[in-house]
Amino acid sequence: MGLNDSAPTRRTFLSVSAAATAAAAVLPAAAASAGPAGIELAGEPADLGGPGRPITPQRPDAQLRSLLRDIDPARVEATVRRLAAFGTRHTLSTQDDPVRGIGAARDWIFAQLSAYAAESGGRMTVEVQSYLQPVASRIPVPTVISNIVATVHGQISPDRVYVITGHYDSRVTDVMNATGDAPGADDDASGVAVVLELARVMATRPSAATIVLAAVAGEEQGLYGSAYLAQQLKANGADVQGMVSNDIVGSPVGDDGVRHDRLVRMFAEGVPTAETAAEAATRRSIGGENDSVSRQLARYALATAQNEHTGMNIRLVYRRDRYLRGSDHISFLNLGYPGCRFSEPREDFAHQHQDVRVENGVQYGDLPEFCDFRYIARVAKVNAALFWSLAQAPGTPKAVKIDTSALTNKSTLRWTRGSEPDLAGYEIVWRESSAPDWTHVVEVGDVTTATIDLSKDNVQFGVRAVDQAGHRSPAAAPTPG
The missing domain is CATH 2.60.40.10 (Immunoglobulins)
Structure with a gap:
């Protein structure tokens, strides 16, 4: 979130x-x-x-079925627990402590992705993409914000790019509290675990187009890391034809206690954010409000990623994001790119952004104990089916x-x-x-x-x-x- x-x-x-x-x-x-x-x-x-x-859905080929089988819930769990163990990953927390804070988390994520890249035969490279964010909303002092970006380089159409993100920063109730424990297991170690597991299974497989897998920072403070990532891609002339943010994908159980083990929400806006007033008026005049590039991406997800091989159904929500909040896909929408957001079926706000505490025998806080790692792995499979299908197919006309x-x-x-x-x-x-x-x-x-x-x-x-x-x-x- x-x-x-x-x-x-x-x-x-x-x-x-x-x-x-x-x-x-x-x-x-x-x-x-x-x-x-x-x-x-x-x-x-x-x-x-x-x-x-x-029309019929697109069935996964043998290569994709193999990739999906390789996604491992145990590795997903290990990632979520390790990220939560850094205490806090607040964007304003310490960047030079080796065991606590966002800097330690950054270095660990980079090491994990670098290990996967080392086995890729040069197919995947990894970088820490950093910049100095000036004073801005929720940034009281100039702050270095770092994204860890793994790129699976396309072998046939390298300039065609698809982007998958999760944000590794965390927070508690007070968004400016940079020192309190903020394990951020669901929000959003779960999304980062999806990114890391996809990097692991994709690194050793040749892809036709380029897939960027990024753990971004600064999300809770204002989508700063993803905005920088999107701007860098734009400046480099990347043809970004699809992007998804995985944000709060940790649990199939909401605050009503009902389990939806086989369901994930996908938010997709209609008239694109970056359209001019004239362009938007033209789209409305021809009845194209439901035909934005993001809605086409969402329809493609239904055709490729909702099947027995992922074990998941996708609930399309025709909306940019939830009320009052927004995720890193918005940074891409703002530049005219197709962008959507995956999120769990129903959130439990008692565990999001809450200070870690026990009151009257009730435990609060965004802890790993409230995540379902097999569910996260299935969300990873939805991402894998969607983006591997995109990257191996021809580009959108x-x-x-x-x-x-x-x-x-x-x-x-x-x-x-x-x-x-x-x-x-x-x-x-x-x-x-x-x-x-x-x-x-x-x-x-x-x-x-x-x-x-x-x-x-x-x-x-x-x-x-x-x-x-x-x-x-x-x-x-x-x-x-």
């Missing part, structure tokens, strides 16, 4: 304008597929049919446009072809505008222009890339053009 206090059969075909220079394909006629379940309105079925086939130059009940989409050497082609996905997720897919081949016999006025479209192994990218929603 942190600061942000605050129907009938139709023919489906493709065509291309004679003036277009892009490649095009012709699609054979297809029977109407079953559309989204619905009710009858005024005697008309809600399912009016349409092109393509029903760019410059996707839908032709709005003429009145027609057909829909023409155009996009820029990706540069991946194993790119096989593209698919157009669509759904009723009221449906939460894509319901149909139309295979169009290795083209960059396609026309679908389906009115753009009635449905929402997206374009996704497919490689020769069948890995699919997230969909990109078109803008008018």
